[in-house]
Amino acid sequence: MAEPVSDLVLVDDAHHPLRPATSKHYSREYAALASKYVGAPLDISFRELVGPLPASEYTHGLYPYPARLLRHIPRFLLSTDAVVADVDVVFDPFVGSGTVLLEAQLRGFTSIGVEQNPVAALVSRVKVSRGSHTHAATVLNDSLATAKRRRRAVKISPLLSRWYSSGALSALGRLAATAEEHEEEDRDLLQLCLALTARRMATTDPRIPVPVKSARNAMASSSDVWRQWVSESTSILTKLHALPPERPVAEVRTGDARDLTVWPNPEQASRTLLLTSPPYGAAQKYVRSTSLEAAWLGHAPKGKTVHLEHSSIGREHLSPQDLRLDASSVSSPQLRRVLASIAEKDARRGAIYVTYFVDMERVFRNAANVGIRRIALVSGDNHVAGGVLRTSQHLSDIIESLGYRRTVSLRDPIRGRTLLTSRKNGSPAPAEYIEVFEMANCD
Template sequence: MEHEQGEVTLQTAIDALAETFPIEQTKGGRSNYRSAGDSFKPYPVDTSVALAGLLDRFERDQQPAAISFRQVVSWLKVGERASHYLHSYPAKLLPHIAHFFLANRSLVGADEVVLDPFGGSGTVALETILSGRTALYADANPLGRLITAVKTRSIDPASLAAAGAEVREGFCRSRARKLPDVVNLQKWFDPSITSDLVRLRAAIGALDDQAMRDFMRVTFSAVARKASNSDPRFSVPVRYREGETRNELSAIDLFEAQLKANIARIGALRQVVSLGSAVPAGIDARQLTTGAGERLPDNSVGMILSSPPYASAQKYVRAASLSLGWLDLAPSNGLRRLEDQTIGREHHAKASWANVGSTGIDQADALIEEISKENASRAKIVGTYLIEMRAALTEAVRVLRPGGCFVLVIGDNTVCGRRFASSEYLRLMLEGMGMTTILSLVDPIPSRGLMTRRNETAGIIASESVIVLRKAA
């Protein structure tokens, strides 16, 4: 199809980015940006031109465009970037996506607040403060909230190193023996590892400074998972198979290595000239709050950028269960209660399976009815997911300012052999709330860690939709 003269196309937009900021290819196909001086420049490119090309194309074709954000945001290396890798977390959002939509002022002003109501471990929050803006984040998982708070807090590396030395000394002196309330502790940890982790946890708990203690707790959490009998290839705890190689380093050696790496990661934040701040907005996307616990005001957010949980695609609480116990964030008998607070959960009382309720989306209700004839449990899971997501989206639209945009990143999965079009259902919900779709993209996700093939009723998520909707002015 020929384009009108002067029209901004996707390819010309991407070419313009390359001209704006020279890209150097490194070995292995990764890209690197040229920066002057020693300071970390987190946003070297304005993506307004590329964004305009995408918006123009969607306005003309009204069809989702296939795009690889890794290629479009080629100046971002896939790997270390500031404190993103402070702690592992399942199904983390690709930083390139958040970066692309924050690297311009056409969707959100330089001084506006950006909200992620499903904050996870803080990918959006970190990219937001790197852009100099204020980030608001909420999440039901206390581990995710702790990781986000730590990875978005700028702390002097020398002070962290001193605190690390204090922890090492405390570990050597410690005679702590009290075991943590970790689910199936003996299954996941050998006795010698448990003993060292108990002493290390006690040494961290003795630190006076809360910020230092939280940093060390997150570092400790990463170490506890690495020191466990859990195979790191899986997001949820799964034991190594007999004969497979596992990590043989001691807990303290693992801690030393993790601490060194994490201090370097946080050190990158200190190099940002105009770093923004991250503020918690509660524990429930359906009831967003201020730091004082009051309801977040109407029309107070400049942009929402979020990747909500998937319908029955990740065991979020189970994935964090070992850390939740070691950090005293949730006792073993409280994991189910925490899961009950999570949107997208898998477990519902059998007595409730027959009562799904209407999602408000006709095609979704028809599909759920069809699924229920084959698997009532799965029907209840996905039906409840959409009902609870409607409540969360309603709250999000309430706090978004008129004219503000919602960048929704969501994938479709398979339920009982049928495509469950979460992206379409959530888009229809938002449009029913007065939002207008201005852009739709599809991006492959080769490494999101969305390992959903657990049984014959589940499927692999291979791509995700990125949908941008604007609230009426």
């Protein structure tokens, strides 16, 4: 087993001193909770348990990705003896912007993440990258100089023209062309800086996570873009600099969690902890909230990012294949009844949630098929068609039906994902459930 690094990694950081918290302390807390658990969720506040964490810590605040996981949760779980016993690898099939991977890295675990949204996957890769800080500074500076000199920009996606002034479009296009000339880590770094700069220079309302037109930046010039690049570069470099120098490998796979090929192989899987916060049902905005950045990175050649939604779990735009499903497509008779009753009230909502649970069943089936022994799941419920859909309970039932046993269930009154779901028919109930499952009957 990989020895988790000492708590000093978390404490010994001159830039962002953290509250010292020993693994022994967390392990005792966890053991006390597990011993009290008799089936009903136990109320707990991870913010109180772990204590306040600095707003910008290591690379956590690298990018404002929606619905990020509260990092107190993986910090606690990954410091807890019972959760990390026999674990070599931490695996997050819905890695988003990489909160779990970074926390795993800080605790000394090798990790693997899967993410379907290419912008989030990019953020995750940079968040856990292990390249040299001096080299990163040179790449960012030199690329700005190259972009300023160049005449040609990338071919600009038709999606972008209405969201930028002509001066900003031209400068961003030249930065994008410069980034494309690089490879691997350097390219990631430049594309992340481009995505952040493009986000700031758009004529969008910064208070709304999806693009909505505003008067901001209507007259932005190339010089404004160059200045913004410098500011974003400085901020990225400061965050990268705060990372401890020696960290294990964290691999990000851009792909679909329903696809078994992106999962750890069976040999790794028996020593893998699956720790994840899956998408909510009706969480249609992961793709839309990053659509401009995706277009700058070349993912909207025809002016649309809707193709990215097809493999996005929780999607609202259903394909003809999705629409062929109905409540009978899920395995659990109880969930079938719940979904049929939603469909009676609102056929479209019914179809969206049937698709969601069918997809989630496929994902957890992969966990059982490769032989993952422990799953830590952070999930929430939804308000749907005038009632509460107990999404967490249904996900938990699916996992148990695959041969796992729930060993603890904690309920935290976390808020904050509301903006991500459709307001009328998907807004999550204001609590999250943190549950740990063990494969039953494993020797």
